[in-house]
Amino acid sequence: MSILKERESSRSPLIGAAELAAHADLPAPAAHTEAELAALIRLLTLPKARIETVTVGHSRDAASRAAAEAFATAWTARGGTVLATVSWPETAASWLRPAHRLTAEIPDAWVLAAAPLGFAQLARRLRHSTDWDPARSYAFASLHDSRVPALAGDDVLHGLRGATAYGATWDVRHRWVTTRLPAEVTP
Numbered sequence: 001m002s003i004l005k006e007r008e009s010s011r012s013p014l015i016g017a018a019e020l021a022a023h024a025d026l027p028a029p030a031a032h033t034e035a036e037l038a039a040l041i042r043l044l045t046l047p048k049a050r051i052e053t054v055t056v057g058h059s060r061d062a063a064s065r066a067a068a069e070a071f072a073t074a075w076t077a078r079g080g081t082v083l084a085t086v087s088w089p090e091t092a093a094s095w096l097r098p099a100h101r102l103t104a105e106i107p108d109a110w111v112l113a114a115a116p117l118g119f120a121q122l123a124r125r126l127r128h129s130t131d132w133d134p135a136r137s138y139a140f141a142s143l144h145d146s147r148v149p150a151l152a153g154d155d156v157l158h159g160l161r162g163a164t165a166y167g168a169t170w171d172v173r174h175r176w177v178t179t180r181l182p183a184e185v186t187p
Helices: 003-010 017-022 034-044 062-077 096-102 116-129 147-152
Strands: 053-059 081-088 109-113 137-139 161-163 169-173 176-180
Touching: 034 062, 034 109, 034 137, 034 161, 034 169, 053 062, 053 096, 053 116, 062 081, 062 109, 081 096, 096 116, 116 147, 147 176
Parallel strands: 053 081, 053 109, 109 137, 137 161
Antiparallel strands: 161 169, 169 176
16 A cells, blocks of 8 residues: 555544634524425436435434424335434544434435534534445535535535525536526525
């Protein structure tokens, strides 16, 4: 193994304390909306998506837990399967346990309802230690913030997509978050 690869593999994926402190103003998740849930379901059921099984992950705050439960109820009512539901705390020592639980089964997609800081930490661990693919991941509006991919790091969230509170959709391309407004939606 080259020295560079050895350093890379031994480097912790955790976000440093100074960087976390600089982003402490990220908002807590708000209660999800019906428009947001409907837009998320639409993303997962696009004709080419072919998504039947999902793993749902959420922070332990009340809004994220409620969004995850609402999604699971709506998804199973449509005939979809939820393979697992995994929660994680807003702070953790390594994030390895929730990352492994989230990726223990191989779903068609991951659905995420989370607080931004904790999710950025978890996403780093997911990319560093598992086969998680952000391009197969869908999120609620709480992660629709350009600071989240910047905090998570280069391309950690590339491909992640989600729904806004008013029913639009968004996606992450490298460090950019792009929002797409459907014709019938006005913020």
